[in-house]
Amino acid sequence: MRLFVAVLAGGGGERFWPLSCRARPKQFLRLFGERTMLQETLHRVRHLAPAQDVYVVAGREHAGLVREQLPEVPPENVLAEPCGRDTAAAVGLAALHVARRDPKGVMAVLPADHYIADPEGFAETLLAAAELAASGPWLVTLGVTPTRPETGYGYIERGPAIGEVRGRTAYRAARFTEKPDQERARAFLARGGFWWNSGMFVWRADVVLEGIARHLPELAAGLEAVAAALGTPSRDAVLERVYPGLPRVSVDYGLMERADNVAVVPLEAGWDDVGSWPAWARHMPSDGRGNVLQGRGVLLDTEGCIVRAPGRVVATLGVRDLIIVEEDGRLLVCARERAQELKRLVAALKEAGYDDAV
């Protein structure tokens, strides 16, 4: 089975300020080890799909960065969006390119900024999902077994079993729930039969394009115009003209929640979408007092702090539950429990005229 990969590398990443910024969002950063998150995303599937079968969708301003970070991917496979139109449009654009090469080609849609602790387990699951997708008209999503009552993720309720693929049971999705409150999240966890929506999908190009035609006709019409121009000299001009008019909608909300052919393959591979500094810290070694220190320094009478300041010497005294990050002349000191509000802080910086810092 031939597997195409569509990496979604859009997204602003304000929640990792000051490391991330408009010019270099989270997916282009080395948050873990030597590879950027984008490079790691490709590295995880390197033995499943050759680089010429990989497409990367990114904002036009980041296309150069993608090509720089992924020299093995053919430059024309980097699909530059003239403007951001959320994930349904990005997925549709990638699907057009896959369909042109193989209408029934199976494609895995992978966000460029997720963390996966067990890449082998992930690859196995992805192959199972691909096998299921190849076999029929399924919109397959990878559902992550929840480990805590997380309120930052969407949840998928389990429907009836579909069958076995590569030793795993696949299920129908019964229902999608947007980010729940704490009480509901606890109830989901207690009741069982719920997964986190990982935002990773596997389907045939024709199946997803059919789904878009049915549930997002406006998007489908726009994509049709783009499809007609692919391989012609007018491609860029058409993209430029059509893209701004496409509906701004996520693939979850626009397609998955409305379709009745959604299947779930459970994923247990230490997945995390790493949506914040505390999420990042979960995957880093910490000292006996819950501190994560990346860089040089001394943390005296300090607890629960996340400190990242490569190339600096940091000293803390008598503080707790802080996020302290220094990067290239930008310094963040934030209460750990307020990490989700970094977007507000970045907006405040912009408003205060610090455009060079955001």
Added chain:
Amino acid sequence: MRLFVAVLAGGGGERFWPLSCRARPKQFLRLFGERTMLQETLHRVRHLAPAQDVYVVAGREHAGLVREQLPEVPPENVLAEPCGRDTAAAVGLAALHVARRDPKGVMAVLPADHYIADPEGFAETLLAAAELAASGPWLVTLGVTPTRPETGYGYIERGPAIGEVRGRTAYRAARFTEKPDQERARAFLARGGFWWNSGMFVWRADVVLEGIARHLPELAAGLEAVAAALGTPSRDAVLERVYPGLPRVSVDYGLMERADNVAVVPLEAGWDDVGSWPAWARHMPSDGRGNVLQGRGVLLDTEGCIVRAPGRVVATLGVRDLIIVEEDGRLLVCARERAQELKRLVAALKEAGYDDAV
């Protein structure tokens, strides 16, 4: 009346880490405005004493810095100590040089790292103290009227009035008290008749040398050897040989607390020895929530913080009562109430091998 000035520019200044460091202690920093604290100390007395009558005592490693910052002071007036031996030795060394030019010369001893809000008021008080010192064998100290129950200063209890000088009443000192606890400090403030010991003194060179001879004979003997070598080619060698053997004692403890000819001239000029970051912040403009920000940045839901990071963009969110200082690759984040423990933090950095940062 001719007034000599002896500036004491020793001292390590760990309490202003990361701005201060071994190579550049507090007195050599621009903590307030354009002038370093050393330069400001001299600037305050520029119309009271010509630069050739100014001596500066500093550690040998800082003599170059002193000459650089005070180009108007003759280089030979910068007295380099081979090693630190506390203030009694430094004062004695300066007194030898003054006595050589004028045995009865009046000298003002001024630490190089104090803040004074009202330099005119200070100059007036200094002149009054100088007049008193010129008139007799007084060890005159400037006593600061306390404004809060500070536990970080020594206190002087008021004795009987001596008389009027330049419209001010001078008093005998009845008793010196080392840094009191909170309860005693409150009692002093409530009872009245106490001053903070400013560490600024005015006396004739012969009077202070007599005092040293009487109360610190060991120091006096060492100074005698140095005095004999002044103006000879062996001066440096003698200093080198004698200095390490001098007793390590402060002028307060070794001389003032033992002498019975101590006079106090009250000083009300907004004096502060600026012994910590919070003390520094007292003299800086703050926003409506008690934050002092020196540098560019946004403080969101932030209270009582001291932020200094020139050339950086700082953003804080949801924090309170922190000291955040960045300087040249060194970053401090410290609970405001723990500011007095910075020495401990610097020691911990040293111990952890960050010698380049302290």
